[in-house]
Amino acid sequence: MVGFTHHGSPLSLFERLSVPRGERGRLREALRDAGSPEAVVLSTCSHTEIHAGPAAGGPAGLLTVLAAHAGCGPDEIRAAAVGVPGVRLVDVTGMNDDAVADPRLAAAIEAAVSIVGEDVRGYADDAAARRAGPVIAALRQQVENTCLAELTRVTGTRTIEPDALARAAHAIAGKLLHRPTITARTAAAAGDTGTLLSLCEVFGVRVPGLGTEETLNG
Numbered sequence: 071m072v073g074f075t076h077h078g079s080p081l082s083l084f085e086r087l088s089v090p091r092g093e094r095g096r097l098r099e100a101l102r103d104a105g106s107p108e109a110v111v112l113s114t115c116s117h118t119e120i121h122a123g124p125a126a127g128g129p130a131g132l133l134t135v136l137a138a139h140a141g142c143g144p145d146e147i148r149a150a151a152v153g154v155p156g157v158r159l160v161d162v163t164g165m166n167d168d169a170v171a172d173p174r175l176a177a178a179i180e181a182a183v184s185i186v187g188e189d190v191r192g193y194a195d196d197a198a199a200r201r202a203g204p205v206i207a208a209l210r211q212q213v214e215n216t217c218l219a220e221l222t223r224v225t226g227t228r229t230i231e232p233d234a235l236a237r238a239a240h241a242i243a244g245k246l247l248h249r250p251t252i253t254a255r256t257a258a259a260a261g262d263t264g265t266l267l268s269l270c271e272v273f274g275v276r277v278p279g280l281g282t283e284e285t286l287n288g
Contacts, residue, residue, distance in 0.1 A: 086140035089113035100135050142241070194259065202258035205266050206251050208275040213243040 089097055094111050101109040101120070110121040120132050137143055217239035225235070250269055257265035263280070270277055 083140070083142070084118070086142065087118045087136060089118060089139070097135070097139055099213065101132070104131050104135050106132065106135075140194055197259075202251075202254040202266070204277045205254050205258070205269060206247075208277050209250060209254070209269065209273050210243055210248055212273050213276045214239045217242045220275065 090113075094113070097111055098109060101107075101111075112119045113122070118136075120136065214236075218235060221235050221238055237263055250273075254266060254269055257263075257269075264282060266277075270280065
């Protein structure tokens with residue numbers, strides 16, 4: 071539940087937060103779009119409340135919907151919220167100011183920034199690997215097929231299990247493609263479509279959709 075009263079909110083803000091009967095349907099639609107399909111809007115002369123089931127954005131999401139209804143930013147109405155269970159509001163600007171006088175807080179903020187930065191870099195690396203995946207798979211398939219064909223040719227009529235030849239081709243392809251694989255991942259991370267296309271051209275493969283925004287950013 072998120073609620074506001076005429077006692078706890080500036081009058082000018084409370085008037086904008088009120089929900090006339092003709093606007094309640096539109097507000098319920100906005101709540102449904104925000105991930106709260108089951109919501110009750112109560113608006114009287116003294117208070118405005120939203121009672122909702124589990125919301126996709128939690129109470130903060132309800133505040134965002136109400137802020138849009140009132141034509142203001144969420145920060146303008148948070149201080150007037152009567153109840154926002156489960157939400158802790160943090161003033162980042164104020165926290166950074168406090169850190170100037172509190173070495174322990176400054177160290178905690180620095181550690182938090184480092185943790186977030188490391189996770190972001192890890193996510194970026196994983197995303198790059200996924201974006202490079204179709205190119206790497208096409209290169210590997212092409213090289214493995216070439217290796218297998220050549221191994222089959224040179225072994226001639228000698229009895230060698232097909233699985234053994236396939237394993238050998240796979241191993242050879244892995245060694246040959248070690249450097250191109252790194253290049254493909256680096257290029258994908260940088261959004262360098264030209265390098266990816268060059269790799270495909272060198273190895274004689276075609277990746278559907280390569281060069282479109284969806285391929286690199288999907």
